[in-house]
Amino acid sequence: MKGKERVIQALSILSALTLWEILIDFFRELGVTRAHFIPSPVEVGQAFLKLAFEGDSFGTSLAVHTVYSVERVLAGFALSVAVGVPLGIFIGRVRTLEYFFTPIEVIRHIPPIAWIPFAIILLGIGLPSYMFIIFLGGFFPVVLNTVNGIRGVSDVHIDVAKIFGGREKEILIKVMLPSALPQIFTGVRVGLGVSWMCLIAAEFMGVKGIVPVGLGQLIILMDDIGYLAGMIVGMATIGFVGFLINEAFLLLENRLLKWKRKL
Amino acid sequence: MRKSIIASIILFLIIVFVLLGLYLFVYSSRPKTVRLGYLRADLHQLAVYVAIEKKWFEEEGIKLSVSQFINGNEEMDAFMAGALDIGYLGTAPASVKRINAGAPITLVAGVNVEGSAIVVRKNQGISSLLDLKGKTVAVPGFGNVQHFLLLMALEKAGLTEKDVAITRIPFSDMEDALRAGEIDAFIVWEPWASAAVEHGVGDILITSDKIWRQHPCCVVAVDNGFLRENKEIVKKIIEIHIKATHYISNPQNHDEIVKIASKYCNLPGQVIEEAMKHITYVSSLNVDGIKTYVSKLVEYGYIEEEKVPEDLKGFMETFVSTEFLKGS
Numbered sequence: 001m002k003g004k005e006r007v008i009q010a011l012s013i014l015s016a017l018t019l020w021e022i023l024i025d026f027f028r029e030l031g032v033t034r035a036h037f038i039p040s041p042v043e044v045g046q047a048f049l050k051l052a053f054e055g056d057s058f059g060t061s062l063a064v065h066t067v068y069s070v071e072r073v074l075a076g077f078a079l080s081v082a083v084g085v086p087l088g089i090f091i092g093r094v095r096t097l098e099y100f101f102t103p104i105e106v107i108r109h110i111p112p113i114a115w116i117p118f119a120i121i122l123l124g125i126g127l128p129s130y131m132f133i134i135f136l137g138g139f140f141p142v143v144l145n146t147v148n149g150i151r152g153v154s155d156v157h158i159d160v161a162k163i164f165g166g167r168e169k170e171i172l173i174k175v176m177l178p179s180a181l182p183q184i185f186t187g188v189r190v191g192l193g194v195s196w197m198c199l200i201a202a203e204f205m206g207v208k209g210i211v212p213v214g215l216g217q218l219i220i221l222m223d224d225i226g227y228l229a230g231m232i233v234g235m236a237t238i239g240f241v242g243f244l245i246n247e248a249f250l251l252l253e254n255r256l257l258k259w260k261r262k263l
Numbered sequence: 264m265r266k267s268i269i270a271s272i273i274l275f276l277i278i279v280f281v282l283l284g285l286y287l288f289v290y291s292s293r294p295k296t297v298r299l300g301y302l303r304a305d306l307h308q309l310a311v312y313v314a315i316e317k318k319w320f321e322e323e324g325i326k327l328s329v330s331q332f333i334n335g336n337e338e339m340d341a342f343m344a345g346a347l348d349i350g351y352l353g354t355a356p357a358s359v360k361r362i363n364a365g366a367p368i369t370l371v372a373g374v375n376v377e378g379s380a381i382v383v384r385k386n387q388g389i390s391s392l393l394d395l396k397g398k399t400v401a402v403p404g405f406g407n408v409q410h411f412l413l414l415m416a417l418e419k420a421g422l423t424e425k426d427v428a429i430t431r432i433p434f435s436d437m438e439d440a441l442r443a444g445e446i447d448a449f450i451v452w453e454p455w456a457s458a459a460v461e462h463g464v465g466d467i468l469i470t471s472d473k474i475w476r477q478h479p480c481c482v483v484a485v486d487n488g489f490l491r492e493n494k495e496i497v498k499k500i501i502e503i504h505i506k507a508t509h510y511i512s513n514p515q516n517h518d519e520i521v522k523i524a525s526k527y528c529n530l531p532g533q534v535i536e537e538a539m540k541h542i543t544y545v546s547s548l549n550v551d552g553i554k555t556y557v558s559k560l561v562e563y564g565y566i567e568e569e570k571v572p573e574d575l576k577g578f579m580e581t582f583v584s585t586e587f588l589k590g591s
Contacts, residue, residue, distance in 0.1 A: 019276075023283070032287060033488070036365050037343050057405075057564040058424065124445045125430065212405075212430065220431065224336040224356075224405035225565050226364035 076134025088146025145187025
């Protein structure tokens, strides 16, 4: 079954690429000017090789751009988790805190991109600004899922722990956290996805450093100089890396939460 | 089961083709108004501001729909999307996207020469180009006129772009970034260099005439399809452009010109007057200058060498047309 799935997935990618190539060729043949601007899969492949081995006009390779972007996301998202999970636990445990923090909901509805000018004024252009934008993107999924996870702990479990003389601290660590963990993991995974998207937006604001690096900057550079196949390579890399991060996280989640499936 | 799969694939393909057809139909049927683009608050492009203010387009029966851009790179994207008929922008982004991406445009008139400057933060001890080594310098776009001039200036000082940190910031944020210490220098079109000086934020390190004397800067570009079908309109627009360029150069109109520029750049008259000293308004096209752009941009790695036509002279004839400038 697994093998069949893989074959179908490969066919899906292959047919999409073929359709893309055929459509481009068809419209170019028709003499549609704009079809010449949209690169064909073959051209994107060539651009990938060029960017991977020769690098962009600054000589920065695709791998370097990717590493910088991943580093930035991890830095910003670590902050989301470090603040989001404990805060979520507190809010989940204490009703009064929930009312206190409800107004934050308003902030949740401000897209991280809208924060960019504010971030530039507050923190300048550079890592702190990126971390701020990425933090905002990742924070809310993490905190909301943690709250829900803690809330969702069965009263029966808590009561049983109390009957056996469990203290507040013990109940939190031994009963509530394990029970809420799957939901917290979901929050972290979703948050990481949102953070990754925010990173690209953050990188659009500029980069401080000896050369512009990061996948978002690569896209801007490629667009500026009209190397559109390179631009698509940047976009595809973002999608692919985001996908890999998600898969890696699912794997980790499955391993850590093995006990849950046995229940 | 199998039949329904085939049927849905066919249906999907039909939908794709219909949508694409619709898209091409809608976008290729051009509206009657002329879609004109220019850069926001760029004193180089004063001629188009003057012509709009004086209502010269209306007088000739030309209805405009105007779009503003923050740099030439984005204006070129609009040309490629088929969303512009005619536009004022820099020679560098026009050349880069004409060659790298095949954007279908022709340069039909000059707008100005010179008129950019490198501004450095006050009291940072940056007094020569060599002092830029290791510093952060902002450009309004990669592969545009200012980025190009920066590369040339660095080359003159024996540096390369690897020796400085180049960052891309919208022109309107540069002064703030310099004030905040985020960057050490920027290169920008006037009046934003003079404005930073006037606001006490920076000093001019070098004006672009000292980097490359009489360097071509902004040009008027026309979409090739529009040019083919509307030669008369292009001719009229270029006549208006030439008239506006003369109007700017006439000292009698000085006060009025400063007022218009002041309005379009949202800056006081004294800044505009200072900035105008760095710009020369000419409607002629310097073909050799444009050729220099192309060959230098190849050298700097911003135009793909394999895309540069072997017959550069023949290519220039398709890229630059001086037919509308005759008799001016």
